[in-house]
Amino acid sequence: xxxxxxxxxxxxxxxxxxxxxxxxxxxxxxxxxxxxxxxxxxxxxxxxxxxxxxxxxxxxxxxxxxxxxxxxxxxxxxxxxxxxxxxxxxxxxxxxxxxxxxxxxxxxxxxxxxxxxxxxxxxxxxxxxxxxxxxxxxxxxxxxxxxxxxxxxxxxxxxxxxxxxxxxxxxxxxxxxxxxxxxxxxxxxxxxxxxxxxxxxxxxxxxxxxxxxxxxxxxxxxxxxxxxxxxxxxxx
Amino acid sequence: xxxxxxxxxxxxxxxxxxxxxxxxxxxxxxxxxxxxxxxxxxxxxxxxxxxxxxxxxxxxxxxxxxxxxxxxxxxxxxxxxxxxxxxxxxxxxxxxxxxxxxxxxxxxxxxxxxxxxxxxxxxxxxxxxxxxxxxxxxxxxxxxxxxxxxxxxxxxxxxxxxxxxxxxxxxxxxxxxxxxxxxxxxxxxxxxxxxxxxxxxxxxxxxxxxxxxxxxxxxxxxxxxxxxxxxxxxxxxxxxxxxxxxxxxxxxxxxxxxxxxxxxxxxxxxxxxxxxxxxxxxxxxxxxxxxxxxxxxxxxxxxx
Ligand SMILES: Nc1ncnc2c1ncn2[C@@H]1O[C@H](COP(=O)(O)OP(=O)(O)O)[C@@H](O)[C@H]1O
Ligand SMILES: [Mg+2]
Numbered sequence: 330x331x332x333x334x335x336x337x338x339x340x341x342x343x344x345x346x347x348x349x350x351x352x353x354x355x356x357x358x359x360x361x362x363x364x365x366x367x368x369x370x371x372x373x374x375x376x377x378x379x380x381x382x383x384x385x386x387x388x389x390x391x392x393x394x395x396x397x398x399x400x401x402x403x404x405x406x407x408x409x410x411x412x413x414x415x416x417x418x419x420x421x422x423x424x425x426x427x428x429x430x431x432x433x434x435x436x437x438x439x440x441x442x443x444x445x446x447x448x449x450x451x452x453x454x455x456x457x458x459x460x461x462x463x464x465x466x467x468x469x470x471x472x473x474x475x476x477x478x479x480x481x482x483x484x485x486x487x488x489x490x491x492x493x494x495x496x497x498x499x500x501x502x503x504x505x506x507x508x509x510x511x512x513x514x515x516x517x518x519x520x521x522x523x524x525x526x527x528x529x530x531x532x533x534x535x536x537x538x539x540x541x542x543x544x545x546x547x548x549x550x551x552x553x554x555x556x557x558x559x560x561x562x563x564x565x
Numbered sequence: 566x567x568x569x570x571x572x573x574x575x576x577x578x579x580x581x582x583x584x585x586x587x588x589x590x591x592x593x594x595x596x597x598x599x600x601x602x603x604x605x606x607x608x609x610x611x612x613x614x615x616x617x618x619x620x621x622x623x624x625x626x627x628x629x630x631x632x633x634x635x636x637x638x639x640x641x642x643x644x645x646x647x648x649x650x651x652x653x654x655x656x657x658x659x660x661x662x663x664x665x666x667x668x669x670x671x672x673x674x675x676x677x678x679x680x681x682x683x684x685x686x687x688x689x690x691x692x693x694x695x696x697x698x699x700x701x702x703x704x705x706x707x708x709x710x711x712x713x714x715x716x717x718x719x720x721x722x723x724x725x726x727x728x729x730x731x732x733x734x735x736x737x738x739x740x741x742x743x744x745x746x747x748x749x750x751x752x753x754x755x756x757x758x759x760x761x762x763x764x765x766x767x768x769x770x771x772x773x774x775x776x777x778x779x780x781x782x783x784x785x786x787x788x789x790x791x792x793x794x795x796x797x798x799x800x801x802x803x804x805x806x807x808x809x810x811x812x813x814x815x816x817x818x819x820x821x822x823x824x825x826x827x828x829x830x831x832x833x834x835x836x837x838x839x840x841x842x843x844x845x846x847x848x849x850x851x852x853x854x855x856x857x858x859x860x861x862x863x864x865x866x867x868x869x
Binding site: 377379398399400401402403404408409411415417418419420424427428429431432475479 | 740743744746747750751753754755756757758759760761762
């Protein structure tokens with residue numbers, strides 16, 4: 330589905346990604362874990378062409394993504410719910426969802442909206458409320474729902490659990506699982522909450538300082554001594 | 566009382582024109598956070614195209630005024646819109662992402678360039694236009710003073726109201742309007758969702774230029790003269806209107822335009838027409854002291 334080879338990304342002189350290789354197969358949930366500042370968000374944004382990588386290749390279902398303008402990626406089946414949720418604060422919930430569907434066929438907007446409201450009944454209650462006035466958990470639900478409005482094949486999720494109460498976190502992870510299993514959406518999930526992420530994911534990667542240091546089955550990484558020490562114990 | 570009413574009618578007419586221009590300032594500021602100082606010149610170009618096309622139509626024998634007016638509006642909006650698009654493409658887009666000051670300087674340069682360009686192409690002399698829409702309605706008859714509203718004033722006010730209603734609907738309820746607001750609120754997120762933000766910004770310039778073109782056509786009819794320098798003062802006042810109403814706010818630009826028109830009209834009627842330009846700016850300063858974000862502007866902290 331998605332394949333990254335030797336990706337190098339810079340912010341000016343800062344070398345943020347130092348030759349990243351990463352694969353996501355169709356139907357998988359892949360977790361990308363790593364400490365704050367490791368380059369996880371940069372990796373997801375690089376896939377979206379903002380910033381552009383200086384070296385390396387990115388392919389989505391065999392198609393080269395490098396040089397494709399960011400706004401065209403959604404038409405290739407890629408959706409990104411980025412770090413910080415980035416809800417349009419002065420648009421209503423419904424308008425935010427409409428923005429998620431800008432590139433889709435208007436004919437199935439109603440069905441997709443229905444599906445979003447089934448997944449997140451809370452959003453239905455809030456549909457005419459401005460995005461900026463939602464709680465953190467509601468904003469995260471809206472960010473995921475908005476990304477799903479484009480009927481993506483591959484969904485990038487950047488720290489969906491950040492700052493949320495444990496109950497809401499569990500709910501969000503349940504829904505990620507459902508999106509993957511019922512709708513067949515492939516998911517690349519960035520998390521600091523390594524425990525939940527690795528439990529959910531089929532496979533995982535560990536990013537340290539712009540380099541992948543470990544990868545493997547979610548369950549194996551979860552039991553790995555080093556990972557336990559670095560990301561799990563006391564980490565969440 | 567009659568006198569006051571008459572000044573109100575004149576002020577609203579003037580305010581309508583300022584508001585049409587002010588929308589261009591406020592929209593561009595909203596979407597890319599810069600003041601398009603060349604916008605006054607865009608309006609001036611709209612006015613010039615009006616004069617030229619009215620003369621061409623006159624030569625071609627199109628004398629039925631409603632038809633001439635419609636044709637001139639379409640021609641001026643189209644060509645002026647193209648100018649607006651070009652200005653963004655040439656002067657602002659290449660500087661996107663650079664330091665904040667760069668596009669500002671580029672805007673001032675663009676403004677000077679357009680003035681000189683029109684001066685060279687059209688000459689520095691004032692261009693007159695024969696009055697085309699005469700007559701009016703007498704609303705009230707007082708002792709030695711009557712209140713009149715000319716047909717032209719009615720046309721200006723009606724057309725402005727219609728355009729504003731249409732524009733408000735466009736921003737609130739169409740996909741272009743949503744794309745504009747999304748780009749304004751978070752450009753990167755908008756592009757992740759599939760909005761071509763460069764195109765959306767271009768269209769914002771085109772729409773602002775088209776409204777300024779309408780203002781240019783109407784002012785040409787109202788005053789009957791244009792010259793290459795009219796964009797400066799009109800632009801400054803419309804900019805003042807946008808700031809007064811709260812820059813970035815569409816209803817703010819409309820309200821600000823109306824207020825500036827009224828202030829100017831009352832000031833020249835009751836004090837002195839010499840200082841009418843100062844009056845509007847003084848009011849602006851006073852308002853900004855008490856409401857730094859303008860009358861309908863939102864606090865800057867809310868901006869994400
Ligand atoms: N816009 C930016 N400009 C400059 N440096 C940045 C920018 N965004 C991130 N960085 C730097 O790149 C590195 C990786 O950041 P990021 O991808 O946000 O990490 P993570 O998401 O894993 O916390 C950090 O050192 C960070 O300071
Ligand atoms: Mg991050």
